[in-house]
Amino acid sequence: MSDTIDLVVPNIAEFNLRHPRLTLDPATVDSFQLFGRAMADQSVFWSRERRVQVLPTTVDMQWFADVHEAMGLRSPPLICPTFRSGRIIEDMLDDAAAMAALRRHLADHKRVQFVSWGATEDLYRLAAAVRGFGHEVLLDVPAENQYWTSLYLDSKASCLDLANQIPGVRVAPGVTVDSWHELRGILEMMRANGDTAIVRGFYGTAGEGSAVVQPEPGALDEFWRVLRDDPLLRMFPLLVQKYLPHHHDFGNPAVDMLIADDGIADLVLSIMTVDIHRFVSVNIGAGLLPSAIADEITDISRQVAAAARRLGFRGWFGIDFLADERGDIHVTEFNARRTGGTQWIPLLDSWQPARDAVAHAQHAIPVPASAPPNLGYPDLRPAFQRLRHQGFLALPVATRLLSHRKRSYGFVTLGADAATAESYADTVRDAIESSLTSSAGFDGSLT
Known part of the structure; x- marks a missing residue:
């Protein structure tokens, strides 16, 4: 048996839905699961060690091969459990063939290092199953009794x-409210004082579950409309702070x-x-x-x-x-x-081990309205391939978002400093938009 192998499990949807106080409607649950499914592909960047990768079904295998080739890595064994619940670990545990494949890929290793988004109850169940295979399990989350x-x-x-x-730790001044009367009252008081407020649910993520209320006339009415569309803001208690x-x-x-x-x-x-x-x-x-x-x-x-x-x-x-x-x-x-920044640390280390450079990532760039329907990674690939052949460090991410109702895509690039990385990002966006909206496509020039 060799020493250790990583098991990469992007349990993003499970994490965002895990809190026992969350009682969300089916449409909201579906949207969280769809988001988690789309973001799961970014987990291919979480580890550069010997590993087994778990991803949702319908991975674009050309994308999978391209990003590993660009990173100078062999593509790892990939397990895609049959879609049932939309939560990847639950689907994994319910898929006998997937669990058999996992056991086979882990067989020659003594220890299994979990590489996950964060702690969830199903993660501990999967860890128990892997221990049952005879392996020592190393977690990247708290021990189960410290969940x-x-x-x-x-x-x-x-x-x-x-x-x-x-x-020495400062936080914005604010109050916790536990009823609609309290929420309306504190917002009206803050607006009367000319203050902008930010209202936050206790369990939001990536901006979901928060809203800014300006002191201008009509802003409070607009907030009530926003609240109708955000179930995380309809769950008390809420935190109201000065923006x-x-x-x-x-x-x-x-x-x-x-x-x-x-x-x-x-x-x-x-x-x-x-x-x-x-x-x-x-x-x-x-x-x-x-x-x-x-x-x-x-x-x-x-x-x-x-x-x-x-x-x-x-x-x-x-x-x-x-x-x-x-x-x-x-x-x-x-x-x-993990966060939107954490996941790029291994990639930054592989490009610049001294970390004397800057990785710049954009996760959800809107697709131009003039782009054709039914887009997928093959529509982005030519531009990224041309950039790569010129020695340009840019990798496509979140390509599953191309098929969502609000179509978008993402990428990560590298520069000597922030200004350079951001200027490269502008070039990547120009290349992609040209490729998507012009029959001639991007001409490959970086000047």
């Missing part, structure tokens, strides 16, 4: 709790940490771009922030990690920050899981 720490730290309440316990405009020189800082038994095994800074409150893109790597701000958020992150570790949490943990217009740093939320 509660993941649930707690991923809620919006934990951020407020730890801010009261750790000196703080961010510093104009950069976006929203974030830190991703791997919390281990003996401390922090890894810590990486990133900058998120958000549209009011929704995630748009991320830069991860070197030189993204002024050194004083980078030092401050790193120090805060280490203190938060120590508190989380004392509770029993282990695994990837993200902290979102905001630098206000004066440059003061505020913590906005915790994510007890």
Whole structure:
């Protein structure tokens, strides 16, 4: 038996739907599962070790081969359990052929290192099954008896709790409300004071479950309309905070940490771009922030990690920050899981082991309205292949979104610094849009 093999399981939908207080309608559950299915393909970037990859069915195998070839890796064994529930681990456990394939691919290895999005009950069930195969299991999440720490730290309440316990941690002023009367009352008071509010559900993700309420006339009526379409904002309690405009020189800082038994095994800074409150893109790597701000958020992150570790949490943990217009740093939320930045760390390490470069990722770029119907990865491939043959580091991601009702796609690219990476991203978008909307296609020029 060789030593260790990774088992990559993108349990994104399960994570987003896991909290026992979530009672969502079937349409909302379907939308979360569809999103998780689309984002699952990005898990091919989570590990560069010997591994077995689990993905939802209908993977584009040309895309799968292309991205591994571009990374200089052999494509790993791939298991796609039969679609039943839309939750990949539940489908895996219910698929005898998939479990037999998993057992076969793991057979020559003593230890199995799980590589997941975050802790879910089904993840522990799968781990138990793998132990039953005779393997030692290494988790990248808290031990099962510490699962509660993941649930707690991923809620919006934990951020407020730890801010009261750790000196120097700022959060935006706000209140927790538990009824419609309280919600209306605090919003009317804040608007009367000329303040913009952000209303947040305790279990939202990627901007879902939050809304900004401006003080202008008609804004409150618009908020009630938004609330009708967002079930995560119809679940009390809700957090209502003063909305703080961010510093104009950069976006929203974030830190991703791997919390281990003996401390922090890894810590990486990133900058998120958000549209009011929704995630748009991320830069991860070197030189993204002024050194004083980078030092401050790193120090805060280490203190938060120590508190989380004392509770029993282990695994990837993200902290979102905001630098206000004066440059003061505020913590906005915790994510007890991988994030939109974490997943690019192995890719950054493979491109630039010293991490002296910047990876830039955009996850959901709208497809031009003039693009033809029934798009798929084959429609993007020529542009990416031409860019790659010129030595241009850009990889397609989230290609399943091309077939969604709101069609989009994503990519990740690399530059010597943030400005270079973002300029390359502009080139990639121009290449893709030209390829999708012009019969002549992109001419391959990067000038």
